[in-house]
Amino acid sequence: MSANGGRVTFDNVSRFYGEVLGVNRVTLSIPPGITSLVGPNGSGKTTLMNLMSGLVHPTRGQIRVLDIPPTDPERLCRVLGYSTQFDSFPRGLTGHQLVFSFLRLFGYDEVTCNRLAGAAIERLRMTEAADRKVAAYSKGMRQRIKLAMAIAHDPQVLVLDEPLNGLDPLVRAETITLFRELAAQGRHVIVSSHVLHEVDQISDQVILLSNGYVVAEGQIQGVRGEIQEHPMQVLIRSSRCSALASKLFEFDHVVEARLVEAGSAVLIKTRDADRFYHALNHLALNGIDIEGVAPADDTVNSVYEYLIGEEGSR
Amino acid sequence: MAVYKRTYKPYEGSLTPGWSRFLILPRAAYTYLFQSKFLVMYLVACFFYPIGCAAFIYISHNLTFLSAMNIRVGQMIQVDASFFRYFCGFQGGMAVLLTAFVGPGLIAPDVTNNAMPLYFSRPFSRAEYVFGKMSLLLALLSAITWIPGLILFLIQCSVVTGWAAQNSWVAGAIFGGLFVWDVTLCLIALAISAWIKWRIAAGGTILAVFFAGAGFGSAVNAIVRTQYGSLLDLRQVISVIFSQMFRDVAPPALSPSAAWMALAICALICLRMLSKRVRAFEVVT
Numbered sequence: 199m200s201a202n203g204g205r206v207t208f209d210n211v212s213r214f215y216g217e218v219l220g221v222n223r224v225t226l227s228i229p230p231g232i233t234s235l236v237g238p239n240g241s242g243k244t245t246l247m248n249l250m251s252g253l254v255h256p257t258r259g260q261i262r263v264l265d266i267p268p269t270d271p272e273r274l275c276r277v278l279g280y281s282t283q284f285d286s287f288p289r290g291l292t293g294h295q296l297v298f299s300f301l302r303l304f305g306y307d308e309v310t311c312n313r314l315a316g317a318a319i320e321r322l323r324m325t326e327a328a329d330r331k332v333a334a335y336s337k338g339m340r341q342r343i344k345l346a347m348a349i350a351h352d353p354q355v356l357v358l359d360e361p362l363n364g365l366d367p368l369v370r371a372e373t374i375t376l377f378r379e380l381a382a383q384g385r386h387v388i389v390s391s392h393v394l395h396e397v398d399q400i401s402d403q404v405i406l407l408s409n410g411y412v413v414a415e416g417q418i419q420g421v422r423g424e425i426q427e428h429p430m431q432v433l434i435r436s437s438r439c440s441a442l443a444s445k446l447f448e449f450d451h452v453v454e455a456r457l458v459e460a461g462s463a464v465l466i467k468t469r470d471a472d473r474f475y476h477a478l479n480h481l482a483l484n485g486i487d488i489e490g491v492a493p494a495d496d497t498v499n500s501v502y503e504y505l506i507g508e509e510g511s512r
Numbered sequence: 513m514a515v516y517k518r519t520y521k522p523y524e525g526s527l528t529p530g531w532s533r534f535l536i537l538p539r540a541a542y543t544y545l546f547q548s549k550f551l552v553m554y555l556v557a558c559f560f561y562p563i564g565c566a567a568f569i570y571i572s573h574n575l576t577f578l579s580a581m582n583i584r585v586g587q588m589i590q591v592d593a594s595f596f597r598y599f600c601g602f603q604g605g606m607a608v609l610l611t612a613f614v615g616p617g618l619i620a621p622d623v624t625n626n627a628m629p630l631y632f633s634r635p636f637s638r639a640e641y642v643f644g645k646m647s648l649l650l651a652l653l654s655a656i657t658w659i660p661g662l663i664l665f666l667i668q669c670s671v672v673t674g675w676a677a678q679n680s681w682v683a684g685a686i687f688g689g690l691f692v693w694d695v696t697l698c699l700i701a702l703a704i705s706a707w708i709k710w711r712i713a714a715g716g717t718i719l720a721v722f723f724a725g726a727g728f729g730s731a732v733n734a735i736v737r738t739q740y741g742s743l744l745d746l747r748q749v750i751s752v753i754f755s756q757m758f759r760d761v762a763p764p765a766l767s768p769s770a771a772w773m774a775l776a777i778c779a780l781i782c783l784r785m786l787s788k789r790v791r792a793f794e795v796v797t
Contacts, residue, residue, distance in 0.1 A: 251633050253792035272530075272635045280633035284626040290544035302536045303634040305527035347630070 204264060205229055206250055206355060206386055211259030213245055219410040220245035224259070226415060228388065232381045232400050235390040237407030243390040244283065246407070247357050250388070251280045263355055276304065279353035281344045283360040283390075287332045293343045294319060294328040297350050304351050318350035319343075323372065337364035345373065355386040362391065374400050430471050431494040434478070435463045437487045445486065449477050465494060533636060537644030538651065545648075551613060555656070558606045562660035565599060566667055573671040591668050593682050596661065597758040600686060603657045604693050604750060608722055610652060615701025616714035618645045623789055624709045632792040642786055646698045653697060658690035685757035693750050696775055703782035706789035722746055739765055743774040750775075 206228040213220035221242040235243045248254040249261055252268030252275070261267065266274045287296055297315040306314065319328045322342040327335065332343060341364050348356055361377075362370050377387045377400055389400070406414040436442045443455040443464045451470035458465045468474040482488050546552060571577050572588040589595065622628055631641050665683050669676035700721055708714040725744045732741025742748045742765055752764040752771035764771075 248629070248792065251629075253629055253632055271632075271637070275633060275635040278633070280629065282626065282629045282633075284629075287625070287627065287630075288540060289621060290547070291540060295540065299536060299540050300630065300634060302528075303533055303631070303636045305530065305533060305635070306525065307528060310525055 205262075206264070206388070207260075207262045208246075208249070209260040209262075211249060211256045211261055213249060213254060214257045220254070221249070221407075221410045221412075224412050226405065226412065228386060228405075229403075230381065230384050230386050231402035232377055232387045232389065234401040234404045235388065235407060236392065236404055238392060240409075241407040242410040243392075243407055244359055245410075246405075247280070247359050247388070247390060250355075251278060251357050253280075276351065277353055278355045278357060279348035279351065281348035281356075281358045281361055283363070285337070285340045285344075287340075287343075289333070290331065292329050292331055293324055293335070293339075293346075296332055296343060297346050300347050301350050306351075314350050314352070315346075318346040321349065321376065322346045323369075338366055338369055341365055342369065342373070345376075349380070353385075356380060356388065358387070358389045360391060361389050430468055430474075432466045432468065432474065433458070433463055433492045433494040434466060435489040435491075437489065439464045442481065442486050442488070445481055446474075446477070449473070530635075534640045534644035534647060537641070538648035541648050545614065545617075554610065554613065555652070558603070558610065558656040559660065561599075561602055561606075562656075562664065565595075565664050569664060569667050569671060591672075593679065593685070593758045596665065596682055596686055597754060597760070599661055599664065600657075600689050600693075600754055600758075601751070603661065604690065604754075605747075607653045607657050607690075607694060607697055608719070610656065611649065611697040611701045612715045612718040614649050614652060615697075615718050616705050616708070616711040618649065618702055619705040619786075619790065620709045620711065620714060623706060628790065629792045638787075638790050642702060642790060646695075646702060649698045649701060650694055653694040654691075657694055658687045661686040661690060682758070685754075685759075689750070689754045689757045692753060692775065696746070696750070696778060699779050699782035699786075703785040706786055740770065742766055743770060746774075746778065 206226070208224045208226040211224045212222045219242075224246065235246060237243050245254060249256055250263055250268065252271050255268065263274055264277055266277065268274055288299070291299065294315055297318055298311050301311040301314055302308075316325075316328075319325055322345055324339065324342050324346060327339055332340065335343065341361065345358070345361060348358060362373060365373060377389070381387045381402065403415065403417050405412055434442065439457055439461055443457060443466075446452050446464070446466055447455045449468075451473050452466055452468050454465075454467040456465045457463070466474070478488070478491065568589075569591050572591060578584070578588075622631075628641075632638065662683060665686060701718055704714050704717050704721070708717055725746055726748065729741040729744035729748065732744065733739060734741075748766065749771045752766045752768055753775070754760075755762070755764045756768040756771075
């Protein structure tokens with residue numbers, strides 16, 4: 199196994215659908231653990247997932263999943279489990295029949311398929327509903343049976359497109375626990391989401407996508423530090439917000455000063471944190487009343503907003 | 513990043529042969545299909561004519577019965593190549609209606625529901641998917657066409673000593689002609705099912721390919737003053753192929769090579785249509 203044998207790697211990968219850009223010049227090396235792909239609709243999350251699942255082949259560049267090229271589906275599909283964002287199942291099947299039938303496509307015998315299907319369904323706490331028709335399942339149950347299908351053949355890499363969509367809070371918590379268990383076993387759990395709060399909770403690292411480009415990757419804090427050219431946000435509470443904003447805006451490292459919270463606070467965006475705090479101290483010493491200072495960008499939401507803009511933060 | 517325990521162990525048991533995996537698709541689908549009472553009734557009806565033929569073959573060689581009914585052997589219809597040729601034509605027509613009923617539900621639900629990635633994220637190719645879906649319909653069509661045809665052939669062989677030696681080629685004609693027809697029907701049904709999502713419209717389109725094709729072909733013949741418009745009429749095309757296989761003495765309206773060419777073009781068009789739609793993702797244009 200090569201140095202990248204335990205990783206999912208993209209080497210300068212581009213995918214175009216005719217003249218439409220899917221993803222462009224993506225270079226990634228995804229280690230085991232939970233990795234979240236985050237981006238607004240059309241940012242390329244599903245294309246990236248389809249690329250690593252071998253469902254779409256790159257126009258340019260190379261992909262390796264644990265050193266297996268996606269052009270070798272016989273090997274790739276055995277180490278990779280994929281759950282699509284779509285609720286779609288062949289008609290007339292029960293939950294167990296569904297998981298069982300798709301396991302048979304791997305070439306396992308009936309006894310093994312029954313055992314694996316039962317184990318996967320039990321792991322998703324779907325045993326009671328296993329003999330009911332999938333068509334009668336609720337949205338959350340469908341999500342869970344899709345997850346059962348994805349994990350049933352015990353893959354090392356799980357690629358899950360919007361896996362928490364439609365789950366109620368309790369099941370969501372259970373599913374997140376499952377992801378953590380799978381990751382703790384040394385697997386790759388790659389999930390996509392546009393619900394940023396979820397990413398904060400579950401990810402070891404995030405990959406931020408916008409318009410087909412990877413705009414940042416790494417641990418959430420690391421992503422923030424990595425993008426020094428993007429401004430940092432600081433929320434300052436003061437009794438003289440207008441004056442404070444006006445003074446701060448005179449500094450060249452402050453790129454934006456905006457009154458928020460009905461004028462009781464100023465949201466500052468600065469490119470140079472050290473110089474900003476030095477200037478703030480200076481203003482405080484010169485009579486500007488400052489009630490509180492708090493960083494406003496330690497969550498993924500703010501990083502996301504910085505990187506992708508207003509579209510991403512919605 | 514946390515340091516994770518490495519406890520993953522992949523499946524290392526035996527695998528079923530790769531060639532047999534396509535059979536998983538019809539296995540699940542038959543259960544659903546036979547819930548339709550109409551389909552079951554129609555399938556039963558499809559066996560009336562073969563059963564009648566079997567009874568006729570038996571009776572026509574049962575001298576006790578014929579004498580009791582005061583019928584001379586020569587008065588009965590001869591069981592020969594023409595008998596089987598007519599059988600093929602009749603059952604081929606029944607197969608068209610069965611295709612129009614079963615065909616629309618083959619691929620359309622998967623395309624409509626974006627279910628293709630479910631299949632292709634497993635070790636299962638597009639060709640295996642098409643072959644699996646095709647096998648579902650092909651098995652049903654075979655059950656009402658060449659399988660009863662060959663059974664009738666065997667019955668005839670068993671009741672007339674020496675008949676098989678002189679007419680073994682008839683068995684090849686029954687199987688070859690009807691199998692080609694069945695495959696053509698399957699390809700047309702799959703292609704239409706992949707493109708037309710609404711079941712009734714898809715069923716209507718399958719019938720239109722056969723019946724409207726005949727009318728359109730006749731119109732072309734009349735306007736352009738040619739016979740080649742008949743190539744648009746698939747029933748005429750297969751009739752020419754049956755004539756060639758059953759060694760009809762009457763010259764067909766079209767040359768057999770033109771008929772084969774028409775079928776090949778039809779198959780290529782269907783495969784192209786399938787190639788465009790049977791894929792794991794929607795192509796953005």
